[in-house]
Amino acid sequence: MSFRIGYGEDIHRLRKGGRFVLGGVLISNDVSPVAHSDGDCLYHALADAILGAVGEEDIGHLFPPDDPNCEGIDSSLIVRAALLKAKDKGFTPVNVDCFVVLERPKLKPHIEAMKEKTASLLGIEKGDISIKCGTNEGLDALGEGRAVKAVAVCLMERKE
Numbered sequence: 001m002s003f004r005i006g007y008g009e010d011i012h013r014l015r016k017g018g019r020f021v022l023g024g025v026l027i028s029n030d031v032s033p034v035a036h037s038d039g040d041c042l043y044h045a046l047a048d049a050i051l052g053a054v055g056e057e058d059i060g061h062l063f064p065p066d067d068p069n070c071e072g073i074d075s076s077l078i079v080r081a082a083l084l085k086a087k088d089k090g091f092t093p094v095n096v097d098c099f100v101v102l103e104r105p106k107l108k109p110h111i112e113a114m115k116e117k118t119a120s121l122l123g124i125e126k127g128d129i130s131i132k133c134g135t136n137e138g139l140d141a142l143g144e145g146r147a148v149k150a151v152a153v154c155l156m157e158r159k160e
């Protein structure tokens with residue numbers, strides 16, 4: 001049995017209106033990320049953590065921002081693609097720890113649903129998913145509510 005750990009992070013500008021999906025869950029219709037995909041920065045950070053754990057290049061190589069086929073895609077597809085890359089090398093997820101920085105809307109009411117979605121996407125238990133959140137204390141673009149940021153670490157295991 002061998003283990004590998006990976007790290008990912010992502011940031012998106014926010015704009016008025018549109019759909020704000022985070023961790024696969026709709027959290028607002030008042031504000032949304034500026035993005036080529038659906039802009040789920042938690043799933044983008046997670047996909048990069050999975051890819052990083054198994055020594056693959058970042059998600060920009062799998063889903064180039066100038067690829068018209070990526071327009072508005074559900075970011076769970078990006079995570080699935082990362083999982084397939086890992087599976088090719090014999091690795092599956094063990095646990096995930098994430099942190100989202102967002103001024104508003106408040107994430108607390110959505111965290112359990114985000115954990116459930118993410119656990120089922122990764123094929124692990126909800127208890128193996130941690131999604132924490134905080135504000136940026138009013139500082140910088142994050143604190144002014146003009147951006148959302150997520151970081152993720154993922155432990156992967158290869159069973160011989």
Ligand code: MG
Pocket residue numbers: 010011012039040041044
């Ligand atoms: Mg992104």
